[in-house]
Amino acid sequence: MIILLFGPPGSGKGTQAELIKKECNINHISTGDIIREEVKKNTPLSKIIKTEIKNGKLINDKIIVDLIEKYIITNKKILLDGFPRTLEQAEFLSQKNFNIEYIINIKTEKQIIFKRIKYRILKNNKNYNILYNKPKIKNKDNITGEYLIKRPDDLFNIIDKRLKDYYNNLDKILNLYKNKIKIIEINGENNINKIFEEIKINIRKII
Numbered sequence: 269m270i271i272l273l274f275g276p277p278g279s280g281k282g283t284q285a286e287l288i289k290k291e292c293n294i295n296h297i298s299t300g301d302i303i304r305e306e307v308k309k310n311t312p313l314s315k316i317i318k319t320e321i322k323n324g325k326l327i328n329d330k331i332i333v334d335l336i337e338k339y340i341i342t343n344k345k346i347l348l349d350g351f352p353r354t355l356e357q358a359e360f361l362s363q364k365n366f367n368i369e370y371i372i373n374i375k376t377e378k379q380i381i382f383k384r385i386k387y388r389i390l391k392n393n394k395n396y397n398i399l400y401n402k403p404k405i406k407n408k409d410n411i412t413g414e415y416l417i418k419r420p421d422d423l424f425n426i427i428d429k430r431l432k433d434y435y436n437n438l439d440k441i442l443n444l445y446k447n448k449i450k451i452i453e454i455n456g457e458n459n460i461n462k463i464f465e466e467i468k469i470n471i472r473k474i475i
């Protein structure tokens with residue numbers, strides 16, 4: 269069973285997924301996290317991917333599908349964050365007959381996104397925020413104590429590009445799912461806990 273987690277960059281997909289994971293027995297699969305782990309391997313493929321991410325470009329559909337396919341097959345309940353991002357990726361899920369239960373669509377306006385991303389710091393894909401979600405000790409991960417850093421694709425002009433790509437693809441993907449899969453719209457402009465409360469009400473009906 270798959271739940272798709274949609275939302276523009278900075279809408280809080282990763283943040284909410286962490287909370288959902290603690291609440292329900294579900295596997296969080298983030299294509300962004302998988303790609304960032306792949307980059308660390310320092311292979312010819314990782315060098316290509318690294319440049320694409322840094323420039324805010326979507327990774328080629330074939331590459332991304334090859335990378336994530338094994339995660340989808342081996343897990344049972346999946347919260348899929350950041351996939352599908354193109355019509356081709358959505359068609360891949362359809363062809364494989366994966367059982368998509370619901371889409372959670374976190375909607376957030378551009379100005380709020382810019383502010384959140386400007387102040388995002390992270391380590392090992394764990395997100396914090398200098399303004400809204402501070403670590404207990406300044407610039408350090410709450411658990412490991414490692415130094416928190418900026419993401420290389422969190423620059424103003426790159427975020428703009430990522431947002432444009434997101435919205436260019438979104439309607440095509442939603443059109444494919446319209447009348448087939450229930451789409452739960454969530455107001456992503458509230459604080460983290462309020463958004464989670466809203467998601468929880470819906471997710472309890474599913475899992």
Ligand code: AP5
Nearest residue numbers: 277278279280281282283299300327350384388397400460
């Ligand atoms: P990915 O890592 O998926 O990035 P994204 O979709 O752009 O989303 P983000 O991770 O930036 O934001 P988020 O919604 O998770 O927000 P977060 O919880 O961190 O993808 C990165 C790149 O990988 C892509 O650009 C592409 O190159 C490639 N890629 C990935 N998937 C791909 C695919 N399927 N096909 C092709 N290429 C792919 O929150 C953001 C900040 O705000 C944090 O600081 C957080 O603490 C804070 N915050 C969160 N919620 C709130 C709130 N309610 N109020 C205040 N602050 C909040």
Ligand code: MG
Nearest residue numbers: 281282298300
């Ligand atoms: Mg994320």
